[in-house]
Amino acid sequence: MSTAHASLVGRVALVTGASSGIGHATALALARQGADLVVTARRAERLAALCQQISTLGCRALAVVGDAAEEATAQQAVGLALSSLGRLDILINNAGIGDYKPFVETSAAEYDALLNTNLRSGFLFTRHAVPSMIQQGSGTVIFVSSVAGLQGAAGEAVYSATKFAQVGLAQSLDAELRKHNIKVSVVCPGGVKSEFALGHGRTQEFIDNSRMMEPSEVAGSVVYVCTQPPNVRIPQLIVRHMG
Ligand SMILES: NC(=O)c1ccc[n+]([C@@H]2O[C@H](COP(=O)([O-])OP(=O)(O)OC[C@H]3O[C@@H](n4cnc5c(N)ncnc54)[C@H](OP(=O)(O)O)[C@@H]3O)[C@@H](O)[C@H]2O)c1
Incomplete structure (x- = not known):
């Protein structure tokens, strides 16, 4: 069994x-x-500390510091996985920002930043990761979208648009890549106690006392999607707290 x-x-x-x-x-x-x-983001010291923590768990970890919306970062990260760790089985497209504000206060520059960080990044990393997955005949790609990618809300128009776009990208790739034995999923959390959650009228105290989920709880759902039997895929998973 x-x-x-x-x-x-x-x-x-x-x-x-x-x-x-x-x-x-x-x-x-x-x-x-x-x-x-292989872990990537812009803050080098944090990635170094994470790699250290991962190595104490007995696993290899390498960091690539860079903007996820830059093609060079995606190429470098995928290249490092293949050249130094020998393969790439799982890609988690998680980098993202939230910039909640009234639509009429949203600038074109803010629109570009949201689209680039939340959508272009996922396109680039997936675009560079998938060829090796096709070659090895297996792979898992997960987009961390949001409940804002399933239902629009006031004050979140552009953020929500980027998150809907991730869902569309994931659904289309799921249909296109299944024949290569590549599973593509979208995980849609709502309300997580991260740096992202601060601001917009929310204080650390509010967050600490809220029912929002811990990042580790969402991580458990992501791992669940990654560890299904070979013939099972989870195209979409919505993860909500009990508040
Ligand atoms: N928190 C929530 O309630 C919630 C709910 C639903 C969905 N999500 C989604 O979950 C994902 C992760 O968010 P989080 O809650 O964990 O927030 P977070 O703690 O703020 O983490 C965001 C991560 O993205 C990285 N990042 C941001 N802009 C980047 C850029 N231009 N280039 C490279 N890396 C970049 C940050 O690293 P650096 O700053 O070091 O680059 C950081 O590691 C996002 O896609 C978000 O939309 C969050």
Whole structure:
């Protein structure tokens, strides 16, 4: 009988936005399942500390510092996984920003930043990761979208548009890449206690006292999607707290 939670020993995962929040927790959770990691974000010291933590779990970890919306970062990160860790099995497109504000106060520059960080990044990392997955005949790609990618809300128009776009990208890739044995999923959390959650009228105290989820709880859902039996895929997973 196959188990739902296979081990990831021998697998290599790449996590974007790994310097904090969901990405950081997901990298650690994947390492606890035995995966070797390439982690990427802009804050070098945080990535160095994360790699150190992953190595104490007995897994290999390499960092690539850079903007996820730059093609060179994606090329470097995918290239490092293949050249130094030998393969790439799992890509977690997690890097993202939120900039909630009234639509009429949103500038074109803010629009570009949201689209580039939340959507272009996922396009670039997936575009460079998938050829090796096609070649090896397996792979898992996960987009960390949001409940804002399923339902629009006041004050979140452009953010929500980027998150809907991730869902469309993931659904189309799921249809296109399944024949190569590549699973493409979208995970849609709502309300997570990360740096992202601060601001917009929310204080640290509000967040600490709220029912919002811990990043590690969302990471558990991401790992669940990554560890299904070979013939099972989870195209979409909505993850909500009990508040
Ligand atoms: N928190 C929530 O309530 C919530 C709910 C639903 C969905 N999400 C989604 O979850 C994902 C992760 O968010 P989080 O809550 O974990 O927030 P977070 O703690 O702020 O983490 C965001 C991560 O993205 C990275 N990042 C941001 N801009 C980047 C850029 N231009 N280039 C490279 N890396 C960049 C950050 O690293 P550096 O700053 O070091 O570059 C950081 O590691 C996002 O896609 C977000 O939309 C969050």
